Amino acid sequence: xxxxxKLKLAVYWGAACGGCCVSVLDVHEKLFDVVAAADLVFWPxxxxxxxxxxxxxxxxxxxxxxxxxxxRNSENEHxxxxxxxxxxxxxxxxxxxxxxxxxxxxxxxxxxxxxxxxYIESESTVNPDGILPQTEFEVAEGKLTLPVxxxxxxxxxxxxxxxxxxxxCPPQTERLVEVxxxxxxxxxxxxxxxxxxxxxxxxxxxxxxKKTDNKLIKKFYRPWEIYDDGETCFLEQGVIxxxxxxxxxxxxxxxxxxxxxRGCYGPSSEAxxxxxxxxxxxxxxxxxxxxxxxxxxxxxxxxxxxxFYRFSLPGSILRRKITN
Amino acid sequence: xxxxxxxxxxxxxxxxxxxxKFLMFDQENELPIITKAAADDNCDLLIEMNEKLSGKTIExxxxxxxxxxxxxAHENVxxxxxxxxxxxxxxxxxxxxxxxLDPVATTTNGVYIVGTCQAPKDIPDSVAQAKAAxxxxxxxxxxxxxxxxxxxxxxxxxxxxxxxxxxxxxxxKVCPYTAISFDAEKKVSVVNEILCKGCGTCGxxxxxxxxxxxxxxxxxxxxxxxxxxxxxxLMDAQES
Amino acid sequence: xxxxxxxxxFLCNWCSYTGADLAGTSxxxxxxxxxxxxxxxxxxxxxxxxxxSFREGADAVLICGCHPGDCHYHEGxxxxxxxxxxxQKYIQQMGIEKERLRLEWxxxxxxxxxxxxxxxxxxxxxxxxxxxxxxxMETIS
Numbered sequence: 001x002x003x004x005x006k007l008k009l010a011v012y013w014g015a016a017c018g019g020c021c022v023s024v025l026d027v028h029e030k031l032f033d034v035v036a037a038a039d040l041v042f043w044p045x046x047x048x049x050x051x052x053x054x055x056x057x058x059x060x061x062x063x064x065x066x067x068x069x070x071x072r073n074s075e076n077e078h079x080x081x082x083x084x085x086x087x088x089x090x091x092x093x094x095x096x097x098x099x100x101x102x103x104x105x106x107x108x109x110x111x112x113x114x115x116x117x118x119y120i121e122s123e124s125t126v127n128p129d130g131i132l133p134q135t136e137f138e139v140a141e142g143k144l145t146l147p148v149x150x151x152x153x154x155x156x157x158x159x160x161x162x163x164x165x166x167x168x169c170p171p172q173t174e175r176l177v178e179v180x181x182x183x184x185x186x187x188x189x190x191x192x193x194x195x196x197x198x199x200x201x202x203x204x205x206x207x208x209x210k211k212t213d214n215k216l217i218k219k220f221y222r223p224w225e226i227y228d229d230g231e232t233c234f235l236e237q238g239v240i241x242x243x244x245x246x247x248x249x250x251x252x253x254x255x256x257x258x259x260x261x262r263g264c265y266g267p268s269s270e271a272x273x274x275x276x277x278x279x280x281x282x283x284x285x286x287x288x289x290x291x292x293x294x295x296x297x298x299x300x301x302x303x304x305x306x307x308f309y310r311f312s313l314p315g316s317i318l319r320r321k322i323t324n
Numbered sequence: 325x326x327x328x329x330x331x332x333x334x335x336x337x338x339x340x341x342x343x344x345k346f347l348m349f350d351q352e353n354e355l356p357i358i359t360k361a362a363a364d365d366n367c368d369l370l371i372e373m374n375e376k377l378s379g380k381t382i383e384x385x386x387x388x389x390x391x392x393x394x395x396x397a398h399e400n401v402x403x404x405x406x407x408x409x410x411x412x413x414x415x416x417x418x419x420x421x422x423x424x425l426d427p428v429a430t431t432t433n434g435v436y437i438v439g440t441c442q443a444p445k446d447i448p449d450s451v452a453q454a455k456a457a458x459x460x461x462x463x464x465x466x467x468x469x470x471x472x473x474x475x476x477x478x479x480x481x482x483x484x485x486x487x488x489x490x491x492x493x494x495x496x497k498v499c500p501y502t503a504i505s506f507d508a509e510k511k512v513s514v515v516n517e518i519l520c521k522g523c524g525t526c527g528x529x530x531x532x533x534x535x536x537x538x539x540x541x542x543x544x545x546x547x548x549x550x551x552x553x554x555x556x557x558l559m560d561a562q563e564s
Numbered sequence: 565x566x567x568x569x570x571x572x573x574f575l576c577n578w579c580s581y582t583g584a585d586l587a588g589t590s591x592x593x594x595x596x597x598x599x600x601x602x603x604x605x606x607x608x609x610x611x612x613x614x615x616x617s618f619r620e621g622a623d624a625v626l627i628c629g630c631h632p633g634d635c636h637y638h639e640g641x642x643x644x645x646x647x648x649x650x651x652q653k654y655i656q657q658m659g660i661e662k663e664r665l666r667l668e669w670x671x672x673x674x675x676x677x678x679x680x681x682x683x684x685x686x687x688x689x690x691x692x693x694x695x696x697x698x699x700x701m702e703t704i705s
Contacts, residue, residue, distance in 0.1 A: 283649070294645060523608065553572070
């Protein structure tokens with residue numbers, strides 16, 4: 001391995017919380033293995049590089065880029081396109097780049113509504129002149145610019161061509177190391193467009209809770225409304241758990257912590273829409289035949305869109321709320 | 325009075341000779357009322373009824389009144405119906421596949437219904453139906469093979485060398501024919517394609533997309549949607 | 565040219581599709597706006613199909629199945645009902661009017677009812693105007 005040229009690795013963030021970058025840092029002592037095999041050529045959160053350093057790189061210079069975060073503004077888009085051009089293998093890293101993630105929930109509102117709330121209406125805002133962010137502003141020293149805030153949050157693959165997806169909010173560091181080591185050792189890579197670092201089988205396969213076929217729900221509970229016995233399948237207790245339609249790979253972390261799965265790893269390769277399959281399955285479990293009775297039970301699913309598409313609204317079929 | 329069925333007329337004549345009288349009450353008016361007779365009535369009970377043919381209210385003295393109790397289905401028929409995968413009607417009697425064309429078979433292959441589980445009936449009718457069912461079964465056996473549905477569901481296997489079914493068991497109660505069972509060793513659901521009738525409900529209820537419905541797969545239906553809609557758009561474009 | 569809505573209809577093989585067939589063989593006239601997709605049972609209709617129809621440009625989606633209690637497969641239509649009610653809640657959250665998605669029971673003998681249903685739905689949807697899902701998606705990407 002010593003004779004092999006070192007891999008050039010880049011990590012970049014779009015509309016993200018920073019958790020994905022932290023998950024990269026979480027390699028802890030494995031970091032020595034990583035730096036032994038790779039040079040980090042660009043990672044704004046940890047290392048001082050400028051955009052122009054990337055711009056000056058020849059095309060395909062970077063071997064692997066982990067792009068985390070969704071595409072929310074013109075800067076995200078510019079960097080996504082730039083990194084695509086400079087990178088051999090572009091990985092959508094984490095739920096936001098993969099399916100839109102939590103920032104993707106902004107697709108329930110519009111740019112105007114978000115600006116109004118954030119810069120005018122919010123309780124902590126004092127903005128009597130109602131000034132909203134401008135993309136260009138003249139000062140004595142010259143022109144200041146800000147990226148353009150888009151109306152829609154997009155997934156990475158809605159902007160550029162993506163080679164692999166590494167899902168999770170954030171992805172489990174162990175999975176990252178596995179994938180990274182596979183690349184370093186030259187193991188055969190899966191076909192382009194594959195999801196790596198997660199299995200196609202859903203969470204239930206690894207979940208240790210007791211499961212039966214008795215999934216008939218008379219009432220839905222939110223997790224705080226019941227005393228979870230810590231043993232029985234959440235769905236059988238009437239708590240919505242996204243486990244059955246979510247890839248495993250995280251080690252069933254949420255359920256092991258007695259919280260139902262929320263679906264950050266996304267659905268299996270057989271699902272065309274991230275939330276629709278689970279919506280269909282949950283509805284199937286409702287134990288009622290009369291429309292009134294069914295509706296009464298459904299009333300307890302307060303926010304179906306937010307529940308079934310928590311991490312995946314921009315990557316879903318409808319992508320955003322339709323406003324006229 | 326006209327009696328129902330072969331030999332019943334003779335039965336009626338015999339009964340009449342034995343001084344059994346048949347009266348019909350008017351169902352639209354009040355039902356017969358049975359009261360305890362007075363001490364000097366020389367009988368125990370009195371029945372007051374609207375006799376339909378004469379239109380008069382008559383009183384009949386009686387020593388004993390036997391009420392005919394309606395036939396009710398057994399209380400656990402729902403469990404039986406679910407276990408073997410057949411339907412019940414509003415009165416909880418089993419429903420045949422077709423009242424005229426297939427009166428002893430059910431919607432589940434290999435399950436036949438005979439006698440009062442289907443509807444109240446007498447002994448000759450039950451026997452006749454039992455013989456019909458036996459003949460129907462023999463006909464199936466004599467053929468030597470059974471034709472199964474082609475539009476069955478199956479649990480998808482071997483995608484990326486890994487079965488996709490995660491063993492959540494959502495599908496098992498969904499199947500009206502109990503065709504899906506859980507393989508505890510492999511931790512996956514298995515569709516018995518001989519029992520499957522191909523309704524596709526399990527395919528829609530499967531949260532992972534592991535269950536596929538032959539001839540009605542997601543891919544096929546979505547292609548249909550795309551095809552239909554692109555045609556529509558094309559037609560719109562041509563018109564405008 | 566007046567606006568003509570496109571309605572994607574999922575009809576169950578045993579009742580509704582046969583009902584639609586009856587409307588045809590009885591030579592009943594009804595709006596030609598409907599695009600029929602046959603499924604074995606209304607229980608096969610997945611939310612994905614409905615969402616996909618809207619995404620592809622459908623102005624409305626109609627799901628028809630056997631009357632409650634009459635399902636050829638015992639209770640597929642009840643499962644369809646449950647999915648429909650939840651889906652209805654979801655599409656309204658996504659800004660799609662509830663009139664654009666309908667679930668109706670049509671038996672094999674109800675050709676006339678089917679024809680009337682299609683006419684009535686076409687009229688309702690025409691009043692709503694085109695569904696903008698496809699257009700919005702085109703402007704995003």
